[in-house]
Amino acid sequence: MNKLILLLFTILCYSLSAQNQAEIIGESWEISNGTLQLGKKQSDSLAIKYWNYLNNLLPSKLLKRYVTRLILFTDGAEEVLGEIAPLNNINTKWSVAIDTIDFKFEIKDSTYIQDYTHTLIHEFGHLLTLNPEQVEITDDDYQDDEKGYLTSEGYAKKNSYLGEFVSTFWNADFLKEWDKIDNIKNENRKVRRLQRFYFHNKNQFLSDYASESPEEDIAESWTFFVLSDKPSKFGKIKLKKILFFYKFPELIQLRSEIRSKISLIPIDYVNNYK
Numbered sequence: 001m002n003k004l005i006l007l008l009f010t011i012l013c014y015s016l017s018a019q020n021q022a023e024i025i026g027e028s029w030e031i032s033n034g035t036l037q038l039g040k041k042q043s044d045s046l047a048i049k050y051w052n053y054l055n056n057l058l059p060s061k062l063l064k065r066y067v068t069r070l071i072l073f074t075d076g077a078e079e080v081l082g083e084i085a086p087l088n089n090i091n092t093k094w095s096v097a098i099d100t101i102d103f104k105f106e107i108k109d110s111t112y113i114q115d116y117t118h119t120l121i122h123e124f125g126h127l128l129t130l131n132p133e134q135v136e137i138t139d140d141d142y143q144d145d146e147k148g149y150l151t152s153e154g155y156a157k158k159n160s161y162l163g164e165f166v167s168t169f170w171n172a173d174f175l176k177e178w179d180k181i182d183n184i185k186n187e188n189r190k191v192r193r194l195q196r197f198y199f200h201n202k203n204q205f206l207s208d209y210a211s212e213s214p215e216e217d218i219a220e221s222w223t224f225f226v227l228s229d230k231p232s233k234f235g236k237i238k239l240k241k242i243l244f245f246y247k248f249p250e251l252i253q254l255r256s257e258i259r260s261k262i263s264l265i266p267i268d269y270v271n272n273y274k
Contacts, residue, residue: 028071028095034064047072049105050098057117057261058124059254063096066131071097081116084123091132091153096123110264117262118273121226125219128254134160149175151215161248165218169204169241175214182213203236206270221245226255227262228269239270 029047030037036051038044051070055063069087081102087093103116128134135154136147143150148158149166156162170178181197184190198211205211210220221241230246231239245251259265266272 026071026073028069031068031070034060034067036070043072046100050100050103053105054096054120057120057258059257062124062127062131066092066094066127067096068093069095071095072100073097074099074101077101081119082123084127086130086153090137091130091135094127094131113264114266118223118227121258122219122223125222126215128222129156129160129162129165129218130215134162145172149214161251162214162218165221165241165244166214168244169217169237170214178211178213204238204241206238206241207273217241222251224270224273225251226258227266231270242270 027041027043027047029039029041029044029051031051034055036047038047041047047070050072067084079102080099082096082098084094084096087095107113130151130153134157135151136157137154138147138150140147140150140155147155148163149156149170151162156166158164166175178197181190181193184193194212195208198205198208201211205217206220206224210217221238222245225242225245228242231242233240233243245255
């Protein structure tokens with residue numbers, strides 16, 4: 001399991017390291033209408049730097065509409081790099097969290113930069129596909145197939161990106177097989193079964209992490225859509241998942257915007273990604 005693994009932030013109350021600003025643990029800032037609310041903290045300047053970077057790289061319209069908190073933290077090197085996740089149960093408020101050890105501006109290594117760029121685009125994919133315009137909030141605990149695919153946030157609307165993605169690439173039998181694995185209580189057994197699920201369906205997923213759920217699959221596929229050249233229409237299912245996004249003109253525009261701001265576009269990303 002890689003460093004894209006989701007970390008749920010509930011209460012982050014650790015203090016700023018006295019030795020190094022890059023070792024902040026759990027400092028947070030509220031965001032109002034896209035503007036960082038500074039609190040005269042020692043780390044305000046670092047928060048400004050990260051927030052400006054995010055607004056420059058990622059489409060700011062969605063960030064401005066939904067992101068209400070920035071969190072800078074660390075859990076050590078090469079663990080969780082960051083996430084964008086809902087703060088409430090109706091998906092109207094989201095947080096952006098960044099590990100400042102795994103994301104240092106002064107490091108110029110191309111692999112290091114590619115790693116955090118991939119993660120930020122992937123996490124933005126969750127905001128893109130799970131915001132209230134895309135998901136119908138529900139209290140249902142079990143999926144009603146007539147309503148569509150049930151995420152932890154709610155039902156993917158039939159005409160949503162996720163709704164269309166699931167109906168295209170996750171048929172009923174495939175979903176049933178994955179759902180049995182997802183309901184396994186023993187974590188070690190669940191991980192082993194997920195690994196087996198991925199290796200048995202390797203041509204369908206752009207990374208092992210994509211096989212963890214339809215939500216992760218679309219977020220990973222979105223990331224490869226942004227970072228890869230357009231593949232041929234003839235090929236493996238995982239390449240068709242990249243092509244899926246090309247039918248949405250607004251997503252092609254977002255792809256162009258993000259790519260114009262990336263300093264290093266990877267070459268043959270699908271085959272070279274590790």
